[in-house]
Amino acid sequence: MAALLLLNRVSRSTSSISLHRVAGTLGFNSFNAQIHGDRISGTLFRVRSLATLAEGASHFNEMVSVNQRKYYLLGGKGGVGKTSCAASLAVKFASHGHPTIVVSTDPAHSLSDSFSQDLSGGVLKPVQGVDSPLLALEITPEIMKDEIKRQTGDKSVKNMMDSMGLGMFAGELGDLNLEDMLNAASPGIDEIAAISKVLQFMEAPEYSRFTRIVFDTAPTGHTLRLLSLPDFYDSSISKITKLKKKITAAASAFKLVFGKKEIQQKELPNELDQLKERMEKVRNVFRDVDTTEFVIVTIPTVMAINESSRLHASLRKENVPVHRLIVNQLLPQSESDCKFCSIRRKEQTRVLGLIQNDTELSGLKLIQSPLLDAEIRGVPALKFMGDLIWK
């Protein structure tokens, strides 16, 4: 406690960072972005902070100071405001001179709602109303499944048999098609396709100048699945490869009986190797301490805190870097307190105390976000929210 008080008195270092960016190809003007450590004055809401240590630091300076490309994944329990936090972070990055891309991998897309702009269709679209370049993308599962199908090649059993000289039996297989089952029973394939797609974007020259990538992820359950998908698909691809070898062996034995000695053994499709390579890349991006950060978003209820704790445990096990925890929907202090707010705030304060005692969450930098009286939709509202949260 004494140490905490001492740290609280350490004078806050003011850092001034000047960013000069000239984008010749698109004719952007040169500009300077001055970032000061001073807290934004005139804040409408003040929230009593239990994390005095965190309050002394200028978090956003850390987030914005490096020019190297960085990935931010925002995840957490459903309905806690992940999309608003992700969108406001993207807007603030763009306002500070970082060309930014924000991607939603949540099956229940809400980026369009946050920006009050139709962003569906599975392509990158510029967000209107922002000074610096900001592109947004909502991944559409159907489109991604088509791409995955093309990338993994035709896995129809009929074609596999054809390629191994067993065409005479192909007709009898009728319409047995692995793709049908693949489409219907592939949980998480949209998530992996989304990340893979974005990584493809990143390799394209026209996107090389985008230095901040923000992911609005699906609720916790999907995120946990997302983390294990690369391993899952590695296993699946290995099984497919093994299956091919077995069918080849069977075909070989069959042909020997009939005296045919020539056996054509086609090479494994390159597409499978490419897919495996992509999985590896996704896994690496998730675990790179220098370029990636996962931000957990939650609300001040016991159930949500417990889920956040479990999420952090899983992320730690998977070696995904986590530094920040956002607690959203906090009731602001008010002079004219009604009984309802008073009881609720007392409960929320108790839950904030639980965070300090939780072994998983107490080490994270705590960011408090207030409950607002209006819906956060549109760029001006997101700027307002961003200034409240990302200081």
Next chain:
Amino acid sequence: MAADLPEATVQNILDQESLKWVFVGGKGGVGKTTCSSILAICLASVRSSVLIISTDPAHNLSDAFQQRFTKSPTLVQGFSNLFAMEVDPTVETDDMAGTDGMDGLFSDLANAIPGIDEAMSFAEMLKLVQTMDYATIVFDTAPTGHTLRLLQFPATLEKGLSKLMSLKSRFGGLMTQMSRMFGMEDEFGEDALLGRLEGLKDVIEQVNRQFKDPDMTTFVCVCIPEFLSLYETERLVQELAKFEIDTHNIIINQVLYDDEDVESKLLRARMRMQQKYLDQFYMLYDDFNITKLPLLPEEVTGVEALKAFSHKFLTPYHPTTSRSNVEELERKVHTLRLQLKTAEEELERVKSG
């Protein structure tokens, strides 16, 4: 006039004695677990036995009841006929790749399909639950996108299993003859995975029929009066119609009422915002049973709190409108004085500004 409107409670679910499967789903964070827990408690009072299953990988059922649950049904403390379990369809994956050669050909064919493990585990769980003979099973599902995928599994498995059976019947005999010809007779013993598949097929067919039977299965949509939740509910209802799964109950949670205790400017602003979407819900779903639940200042966890809250599921909530306690009146006067002072200060600022 009141008789023309569907009743504003979930009493219809309790009255429908033929119901076996009840799914509770919706957007993340709207209170699905609380609602499914309370629904299970209500059903336990009118059914011989009730099982509640969480299929959300981010399980909250243990938090709601404040009791640890596992992959096996566990009796909920304080009840004699209510059980709970948390299952994760991806956890159990039997490794069928033990054998080399042609034995495992069809096993590998099935195992190579991404996601088939999850479907198989879900099917195994359904089979297990069927044999346990519960009167009603309540599913606390994952957020919408995940749930819609899960509901497809029975139909998908039925289709896939039929094709695999067909494949085996056409080529299995040929393989057997070839192996005998080369003296590998013993290698083609019983194929373990396909044995499991055949065992599951009948169960899956039965469950698939039951899921489409409105007498046996219904889906309860849980939402909150906000735009995204309204949009998500509409998406959910449409997908359920495609899957031929009955849905006619909507629970709107976290509603702010014009209550005695709700006086702050912030909450009143949010109340006005909510009213806009409540109106849209009633317009869109005029033939649904819509139950409204109030936003409580405290969290609803633990059996006692769940039981207390369950009354609001069966009786429409009416905010308290009269309070004669001296202490309450004094507090209210104090609050009004503060608000008046704030308003006066603001008035002065506007005048001089």
